[in-house]
Amino acid sequence: MTAPGKRLAVVGNGMISVSLLDQLVRLESRWRISVFGDEPHPAYDRIGLSQVLAGDRAADDLPLRDRDWYASHGVELHTGCRVLALDAERCRLATARGDVDFDACVLATGSLPFVPPIPGAGLDGVLGFRTIEDVDAMLERARTGRSAVVIGGGLLGLEAARGLLARGMQVTVVHLVDRLMERQLDDGAAGLVREELERMGLRVLLPASTRRIEGEGRVEAVVLDGGAVLPADLVVICAGIKPNVALAAAAGLDVGRGVRVDDRMATSAPAVHAIGECAEHDGVTYGLVPPLHEQAAVLASQLAGDGAATFRPLATAARLKVAGIDVFAGGRTTPEAGDQEVLLRDDGGGVYKKLVLRDDALVGVALVGDLGPMAAVSDALTRGGRVRDRLALLGVGAAVGPPPGADLADDAVVCGCNGVTRAAIVAAIGAEGGCTTRECVARRTRASSSCGSCAPVVDGLLQLAGMGRAAAPDAPDVCTCVPLPRAALRERVLGLGLRSVSEVLERLGDGVGCHRCRPALSYYLDVWWCGEHREEPASRHVNDRVHANIQRDGTFSVVPRIRGGVTSPAELRRIADVAERYQVGAVKITGGQRIDLLGVRKEDLPAVWTELGMPSGHAYTKAVRTVKSCVGTDWCRYGVGDSTDLAVRLESALEGLYTPHKLKLGVTGCPRNCAEVTVKDLGIVAVVGGWELYVAGAAGMTVRKGDLLCTVATPEQALEEAAIAVQHYREQAEYLERMYHFVPRVGIEAFRAATVDATAGARRGLLERFRRSRDNARDPWRSVPASDPSRFRAPLALAEEPAP
Amino acid sequence: MRVAVPLDDVRPGEGRLLVAGRRRVALFLTTGGPRAIDATCPHAGGPLQDGIVSGARVTCPLHLRRVDLDTGEVDDCAERVRCYPARVAGGHVVLDL
Numbered sequence: 001m002t003a004p005g006k007r008l009a010v011v012g013n014g015m016i017s018v019s020l021l022d023q024l025v026r027l028e029s030r031w032r033i034s035v036f037g038d039e040p041h042p043a044y045d046r047i048g049l050s051q052v053l054a055g056d057r058a059a060d061d062l063p064l065r066d067r068d069w070y071a072s073h074g075v076e077l078h079t080g081c082r083v084l085a086l087d088a089e090r091c092r093l094a095t096a097r098g099d100v101d102f103d104a105c106v107l108a109t110g111s112l113p114f115v116p117p118i119p120g121a122g123l124d125g126v127l128g129f130r131t132i133e134d135v136d137a138m139l140e141r142a143r144t145g146r147s148a149v150v151i152g153g154g155l156l157g158l159e160a161a162r163g164l165l166a167r168g169m170q171v172t173v174v175h176l177v178d179r180l181m182e183r184q185l186d187d188g189a190a191g192l193v194r195e196e197l198e199r200m201g202l203r204v205l206l207p208a209s210t211r212r213i214e215g216e217g218r219v220e221a222v223v224l225d226g227g228a229v230l231p232a233d234l235v236v237i238c239a240g241i242k243p244n245v246a247l248a249a250a251a252g253l254d255v256g257r258g259v260r261v262d263d264r265m266a267t268s269a270p271a272v273h274a275i276g277e278c279a280e281h282d283g284v285t286y287g288l289v290p291p292l293h294e295q296a297a298v299l300a301s302q303l304a305g306d307g308a309a310t311f312r313p314l315a316t317a318a319r320l321k322v323a324g325i326d327v328f329a330g331g332r333t334t335p336e337a338g339d340q341e342v343l344l345r346d347d348g349g350g351v352y353k354k355l356v357l358r359d360d361a362l363v364g365v366a367l368v369g370d371l372g373p374m375a376a377v378s379d380a381l382t383r384g385g386r387v388r389d390r391l392a393l394l395g396v397g398a399a400v401g402p403p404p405g406a407d408l409a410d411d412a413v414v415c416g417c418n419g420v421t422r423a424a425i426v427a428a429i430g431a432e433g434g435c436t437t438r439e440c441v442a443r444r445t446r447a448s449s450s451c452g453s454c455a456p457v458v459d460g461l462l463q464l465a466g467m468g469r470a471a472a473p474d475a476p477d478v479c480t481c482v483p484l485p486r487a488a489l490r491e492r493v494l495g496l497g498l499r500s501v502s503e504v505l506e507r508l509g510d511g512v513g514c515h516r517c518r519p520a521l522s523y524y525l526d527v528w529w530c531g532e533h534r535e536e537p538a539s540r541h542v543n544d545r546v547h548a549n550i551q552r553d554g555t556f557s558v559v560p561r562i563r564g565g566v567t568s569p570a571e572l573r574r575i576a577d578v579a580e581r582y583q584v585g586a587v588k589i590t591g592g593q594r595i596d597l598l599g600v601r602k603e604d605l606p607a608v609w610t611e612l613g614m615p616s617g618h619a620y621t622k623a624v625r626t627v628k629s630c631v632g633t634d635w636c637r638y639g640v641g642d643s644t645d646l647a648v649r650l651e652s653a654l655e656g657l658y659t660p661h662k663l664k665l666g667v668t669g670c671p672r673n674c675a676e677v678t679v680k681d682l683g684i685v686a687v688v689g690g691w692e693l694y695v696a697g698a699a700g701m702t703v704r705k706g707d708l709l710c711t712v713a714t715p716e717q718a719l720e721e722a723a724i725a726v727q728h729y730r731e732q733a734e735y736l737e738r739m740y741h742f743v744p745r746v747g748i749e750a751f752r753a754a755t756v757d758a759t760a761g762a763r764r765g766l767l768e769r770f771r772r773s774r775d776n777a778r779d780p781w782r783s784v785p786a787s788d789p790s791r792f793r794a795p796l797a798l799a800e801e802p803a804p
Numbered sequence: 805m806r807v808a809v810p811l812d813d814v815r816p817g818e819g820r821l822l823v824a825g826r827r828r829v830a831l832f833l834t835t836g837g838p839r840a841i842d843a844t845c846p847h848a849g850g851p852l853q854d855g856i857v858s859g860a861r862v863t864c865p866l867h868l869r870r871v872d873l874d875t876g877e878v879d880d881c882a883e884r885v886r887c888y889p890a891r892v893a894g895g896h897v898v899l900d901l
Contacts, residue, residue: 538815
């Protein structure tokens with residue numbers, strides 16, 4: 001069918017024109033294509049205009065294709081170029097920039113707002129709602145004006161009203177008929193929508209017809225039949241659309257309401273085709289997008305494919321999103337004699353679901369408030385055929401069902417706005433497409449990027465592919481470099497056996513990462529693999545590469561571990577010797593009962609550690625830091641529990657474990673609390689007959705008294721509860737989330753339920769993973785420098801003129 | 805001046821500080837090849853050779869300002885760091901300082 005080098009002229013540059021171009025490009029057609037649009041910009045997403053008006057989306061986000069796209073596909077684009085006349089016999093267009101000959105011509109001229117013959121409709125400030133320019137003009141008025149009247153309570157009118165309401169105007173909708181969206185909604189659904197809109201502050205007048213629009217030059221008021229006067233700084237007329245057929249009519253083509261076409265989108269003139277809102281097929285013109293994409297596909301097949309496709313109109317449904325209200329409707333929602341009706345209605349909850357069936361086949365649907373069943377219902381409506389389980393179709397009794405989209409056919413259109421099928425989305429998610437998020441799918445296929453109503457289905461398809469997005473819709477992604485929530489990432493990391501940060505970034509991220517996510521991933525891999533991950537120092541902060549804390553002058557501080565804060569004369573002597581030998585800048589007792597040697601040069605670190613002969617105190621990293629203690633029963637006359645012994649045992653049990661953020665602990669021998677443990681991440685207080693465990697205390701940027709987690713009888717029980725609490729925190733908190741943020745976030749009751757009061761099996765699991773991590777922990781001051789001394793080399797001194 | 809640093813003296817992904825007279829230069833082996841910049845962060849003097857390298861950027865370890873290794877541009881900072889031409893030849897990184 002392809003005609004090499006022949007000229008195809010496309011009149012109109014809207015969404016359906018682009019849809020046709022897409023298909024022609026895909027079919028590798030050899031047409032030389034020219035596109036004429038009378039708007040000054042390349043094609044844009046007209047459906048998105050409502051969101052721009054409401055301020056939910058930026059206007060510069062609307063373009064469907066930029067000029068480079070046209071150029072790179074060899075399509076000549078003429079913007080701001082109106083086609084003045086069509087000569088169908090001579091195959092010639094007269095344009096504002098001269099005549100153009102063609103071998104085939106496509107009319108995709110769309111539609112124009114229908115402006116009823118209301119006196120005053122020509123006043124300044126009376127607008128349609130069709131183009132970017134209309135939206136700009138409305139926004140301009142909204143800045144200075146107070147009141148707006150929208151004439152027309154159909155889909156477009158309500159979108160306009162909602163947008164103006166969001167822009168701070170007082171908005172009245174005037175509608176001729178006694179219910180809103182009467183072509184799509186039955187009484188029940190329309191009533192619910194009206195209630196919701198009025199609750200949002202919209203005024204709805206119906207049935208009401210406009211007698212005239214008044215004003216001196218510019219609009220001032222709308223006068224209704226009956227005489228009511230509505231002050232108005234802006235009037236938007238959304239009284240429907242009329243196909244733009246002027247060009248075709250003047251050319252003598254067969255024109256009814258639209259340009260008449262056959263099943264192959266051919267007009268009465270041999271070389272001229274028509275698609276989109278301007279076309280009339282079998283007495284019907286279409287305004288909703290899905291059948292129009294279908295028309296584009298049929299014509300592409302005629303022009304460049306095997307020509308087998310023909311246009312078969314399908315029942316379709318529309319979705320309207322007005323602020324918080326979800327509405328989805330299609331087919332006949334008011335039953336006729338012989339129809340059956342399934343109705344589910346929750347007035348208080350703002351939910352209304354109705355199916356209309358004829359001979360067991362779905363012929364109409366109205367959903368308000370809960371669009372969960374939308375994908376399945378839409379598919380059933382489009383395909384026809386017998387509906388087996390009507391209640392299940394409405395989502396009744398299917399609380400735990402498959403994700404949305406699971407039972408759609410491959411060629412089912414998921415995104416009606418952009419004509420994207422399930423198969424196209426699955427391809428974008430698959431191994432070659434590589435998408436793991438809805439945003440990625442939207443970029444690749446445009447699915448969910450316009451009205452957004454198919455987002456749940458896209459999420460469902462992602463979930464089916466194991467991306468898990470829908471499982472935790474509110475969880476934030478780990479990073480823009482790794483666009484997955486943490487729980488989904490964990491599943492994939494463990495499932496794919498990824499043990500290093502670079503593997504994770506390559507398989508599930510952007511391949512590069514950043515200084516925020518790479519340390520976070522380093523931590524997560526450590527805890528998820530219980531220490532059996534592959535460490536990559538290049539993804540760690542320098543502190544974690546050299547196991548010391550970098551100071552403002554680039555030197556490092558060294559804090560050896562002194563468990564429980566209990567030391568000895570010999571240890572102190574060694575520390576003093578090292579401090580002198582390496583001429584450290586300062587020696588400081590820390591708040592956690594440790595000794596800090598400040599100002600050590602990087603190249604001296606391994607020797608300092610060796611000579612100290614003490615384990616790392618981990619003061620440089622997000623890990624178990626210190627267990628502070630008082631002298632307890634050994635010496636103190638008030639002590640009721642041996643706090644120093646328990647502190648040393650607790651620190652020995654936990655040391656070497658990395659945690660989401662630093663973890664500071666304390667054990668104190670009596671409620672006088674000399675070790676200040678109630679402001680620690682985890683603190684233990686000896687009381688008569690036992691020990692109290694506190695979590696999530698803070699005495700830093702914020703001050704917070706810890707929450708009492710539990711009271712136990714013996715030190716052994718205290719150690720076990722502490723291990724379980726710490727492991728739960730390690731597994732469940734976000735990286736860089738302190739205990740005192742994590743516990744209030746989940747609630748102490750939930751924390752307790754997941755630790756102290758967890759099932760025996762869950763507690764065993766936590767303890768087992770805790771022990772595995774602990775067994776795999778190595779003292780970095782002993783193991784790392786020996787295996788890799790090159791990291792600690794002194795700066796490389798360069799001579800003036802070394803030989804290359 | 806032209807200098808040559810043996811490749812073995814630099815760890816891929818981790819910077820190395822070079823000292824030439826009063827000049828301190830941070831040398832990196834990135835996935836895109838060797839890069840050399842002045843080692844002192846213009847924000848507060850942080851040691852850039854100790855930063856995390858992601859793609860063509862290094863993040864200063866002190867206050868997490870990012871420095872572009874190709875242009876020397878620094879986050880939230882009008883001042884740039886100097887960049888030096890660097891290439892690999894014969895087992896060495898050759899630098900024009």
